[in-house]
Amino acid sequence: AQSVTQLGSHVSVSEGALVLLRCNYSSSVPPYLFWYVQYPNQGLQLLLKYTSAATLVKGINGFEAEFKKSETSFHLTKPSAHMSDAAEYFCAVTINSGGSNYKLTFGKGTLLTVNP
Amino acid sequence: SQTIHQWPATLVQPVGSPLSLECTVEGTSNPNLYWYRQAAGRGLQLLFYSVGIGQISSEVPQNLSASRPQDRQFILSSKKLLLSDSGFYLCAWSVLAVAFFGQGTRLTVV
Numbered sequence: 001a002q003s004v005t006q007l008g009s010h011v012s013v014s015e016g017a018l019v020l021l022r023c024n025y026s027s028s029v030p031p032y033l034f035w036y037v038q039y040p041n042q043g044l045q046l047l048l049k050y051t052s053a054a055t056l057v058k059g060i061n062g063f064e065a066e067f068k069k070s071e072t073s074f075h076l077t078k079p080s081a082h083m084s085d086a087a088e089y090f091c092a093v094t095i096n097s098g099g100s101n102y103k104l105t106f107g108k109g110t111l112l113t114v115n116p
Numbered sequence: 117s118q119t120i121h122q123w124p125a126t127l128v129q130p131v132g133s134p135l136s137l138e139c140t141v142e143g144t145s146n147p148n149l150y151w152y153r154q155a156a157g158r159g160l161q162l163l164f165y166s167v168g169i170g171q172i173s174s175e176v177p178q179n180l181s182a183s184r185p186q187d188r189q190f191i192l193s194s195k196k197l198l199l200s201d202s203g204f205y206l207c208a209w210s211v212l213a214v215a216f217f218g219q220g221t222r223l224t225v226v
Contacts, residue, residue: 032213
């Protein structure tokens, strides 16, 4: 079975600083990987996805992530944090098990705080 | 374009009362549908998924059930709520491994 570990339940950065949110996965077959963002009392919004194409994936709001098979990692980065980036971020993994159903397995989330 | 509707947004229910949360998807046919529950600090837990009308798979044993009476409708139910059923419930649909979520329902059992 696949799994995801997000290192750091809470990350705090200053506005304009680099954002780095860490995600490591475990999967016996090539995975599909995702980052979602959640604002308070809202659903999850897809930031970006890796589905076996380019290893460097660009998403919305200036975020990007790089799939590193050798490190089993899919860390999320943004060069310059903005106050509006404050939210909870979830890394998720799924695999193609042969059918049309893809069950996502989520990490426990990382709460990003941006300080002025 | 596809949209997903989930209601109500918030719900306060007494212990022992029934529950019905509804989710509908527009703009797509035969979607895979999912119910997740989110507890603070624990990420999202998959409760049920469905690949077609009347086809429900349960991921964890619990006090809840799900039904899919129509292609784009997914319902989460309980006959008698427990305090432990409190949480944030999210409905999602997927296409080609990518999942899209509704706005969620905050359920508080008192």
